[in-house]
Amino acid sequence: MPQLCFAASSFTSDLVLVGDALVNQLNPIQRYGYINRSLPDSELDAFVESLAMRISTFDKQAIAETKHLVDIASLPADSEIAAGWDACIASMGRPPAQRKIKRLMELGLQKNLDVEARLPHYTGTLGSK
Numbered sequence: 227m228p229q230l231c232f233a234a235s236s237f238t239s240d241l242v243l244v245g246d247a248l249v250n251q252l253n254p255i256q257r258y259g260y261i262n263r264s265l266p267d268s269e270l271d272a273f274v275e276s277l278a279m280r281i282s283t284f285d286k287q288a289i290a291e292t293k294h295l296v297d298i299a300s301l302p303a304d305s306e307i308a309a310g311w312d313a314c315i316a317s318m319g320r321p322p323a324q325r326k327i328k329r330l331m332e333l334g335l336q337k338n339l340d341v342e343a344r345l346p347h348y349t350g351t352l353g354s355k
Contacts, residue, residue, distance in 0.1 A: 326349070330348060330352070
């Protein structure tokens with residue numbers, strides 16, 4: 227993730243550690259490439275339908291090759307991904323993390339839309355419990 231964030235280290239740390247560094251900050255979100263457009267809800271379905279129809283007319287091999295080239299240019303090496311994944315899994319297996327995950331599940335993680343939509347709030351309320 228840090229390789230993908232062309233920003234100050236404090237921004238990257240906030241994003242990697244808590245995941246809510248960009249909440250309600252449209253300009254930074256656009257600047258760091260997390261979105262390339264924002265649409266009103268009333269226009270979203272038509273836009274997605276139009277874009278999907280347009281892309282469906284493209285040559286399938288060209289789509290695959292383009293996606294592959296974007297991956298090469300933007301993703302870290304497999305060895306770097308593996309190290310980050312291993313560290314993530316190890317941290318989630320530690321007792322403090324397991325207690326918090328259990329509490330989040332009790333609060334409705336993966337079931338309650340409010341918990342899903344406001345996960346930073348819910349994780350913040352767990353404190354050091």
